[in-house]
Each structure stands twice: as structure tokens, then as C-alpha cells.
Amino acid sequence: MDSRDVFIMLCVVLLAAHSTLQQDSPKKKNGRKDAALNAVIEEMKKQINDIVQELTLLKEQQALQTVCLRGTKIIGKCFLADAVKKTYHAASEDCIAKGGSLSTPVTGDQNDALHDYVRQSIGPDEHIWLGANDIVTDGLWVDQSGSSVRFKNWETEITLQPDGGRGQNCAVLSTTANGKWFDESCRAEKASVCEFNIV
Numbered sequence: 517m518d519s520r521d522v523f524i525m526l527c528v529v530l531l532a533a534h535s536t537l538q539q540d541s542p543k544k545k546n547g548r549k550d551a552a553l554n555a556v557i558e559e560m561k562k563q564i565n566d567i568v569q570e571l572t573l574l575k576e577q578q579a580l581q582t583v584c585l586r587g588t589k590i591i592g593k594c595f596l597a598d599a600v601k602k603t604y605h606a607a608s609e610d611c612i613a614k615g616g617s618l619s620t621p622v623t624g625d626q627n628d629a630l631h632d633y634v635r636q637s638i639g640p641d642e643h644i645w646l647g648a649n650d651i652v653t654d655g656l657w658v659d660q661s662g663s664s665v666r667f668k669n670w671e672t673e674i675t676l677q678p679d680g681g682r683g684q685n686c687a688v689l690s691t692t693a694n695g696k697w698f699d700e701s702c703r704a705e706k707a708s709v710c711e712f713n714i715v
């Protein structure tokens with residue numbers, strides 16, 4: 517036999533084998549087995565996904581607990597101070613990287629709590645960045661989500677804040693001025709506090 521004959525014979529054998537396999541009745545049994553196996557695999561995949569989701573949630577909760585233990589907890593959120601002085605944008609990005617955002621008190625009580633915490637954790641003579649700026653439209657102060665800031669605590673008795681116009685577009689809380697707010701150049705370097713929402 518030459519190689520051409522061998523090739524033809526191989527083709528015939530393969531065709532015969534293929535048709536035998538197709539006619540074979542155990543094929544149906546195998547089909548049922550495959551379906552059952554696929555169902556088991558799908559169920560296992562679902563369970564693994566559920567476990568991964570639960571684990572992610574637990575990790576997030578644990579991270580939040582660590583933040584709350586290291587920082588301080590008020591109703592609905594935890595604060596964590598960072599004494600390292602940096603620009604507004606660097607401070608904001610660092611908070612986001614930790615899963616939070618620059619602290620933005622929305623009530624007088626929250627402002628007082630933040631003020632007390634900054635005095636205790638960073639010092640009695642400090643300014644910290646707040647999550648509020650008027651970068652886009654001068655005079656229109658927005659929070660980290662871009663919403664208009666409703667609660668404001670500007671210092672208005674001595675210096676009538678905010679008074680920096682286009683040159684000062686980021687807000688700080690001052691511990692020397694009893695927790696009052698001032699506008700400041702966003703490129704200035706200040707300490708900061710990140711806040712983390714407790715769900």
C-alpha cells in the first residue's frame with residue numbers, strides 16, 4: 517500500500533467509527549450524564565460566586581471596622597485623620613484610594629465632631645481639607661459628588677469667608693477658629709480627614 521491508500525483507509529476507519537459512535541445507544545446515557553454534570557458545575561459556580569461576594573463584603577466590613585477603630589465613629593460615618601500635609605487633589609485621591617472621601621460635615625453636630633477629632637488626632641492648631649470646592653463655578657460650592665453644599669460653616673465674624681475669589685477654590689476647616697471654614701488655594705498643603713459611610 518502506498519501512502520495514498522493508507523490515507524483512504526484511515527478515512528474509512530474514521531468515518532465508520534464516527535457513525536458507530538453516533539448510533540451507539542449509550543450516547544444518550546452519556547448525554548444525560550453530561551447534562552447532570554453541567555448542572556452540578558453550574559450550581560458549584562453559583563455557590564463559589566456567592567462565597568466570593570460574601571467574602572468581599574466581609575473584607576469591606578472588616579476594613580471599615582479597622583478604619584473606625586483607628587479613627588473615630590459618629591452616626592452614619594467614620595473619620596480617619598491623615599496628618600501628612602498635601603494638596604487638595606492629592607488628599608482627595610488618597611481618600612478615594614482608601615474607599616472613602618474627604619470629610620464633608622453636613623450638620624453642625626458633624627462639624628463639631630470633626631473639629632473635636634482633628635484637635636485630638638492632628639493637633640489644636642491645624643487646618644484640614646474639606647470635601648468642598650468651587651473650582652467649576654466661583655462661589656458655587658459643591659461636595660465630592662458634585663452636589664451643591666447645603667451645610668456650610670464659613671467664618672464670617674472676622675473675615676467674611678469665603679473671600680478668596682478665583683484664587684481660593686477649596687475649603688478648609690480650622691481648629692484655631694473653632695471649626696469654622698475658610699477658602700484656600702487648592703495647591704496649598706494641608707492635613708486631611710477621610711470619611712467612610714457606615715451602611
Ligand SMILES: [Ca+2]
Nearest residue numbers: 650681684685
Ligand atoms: Ca473661589
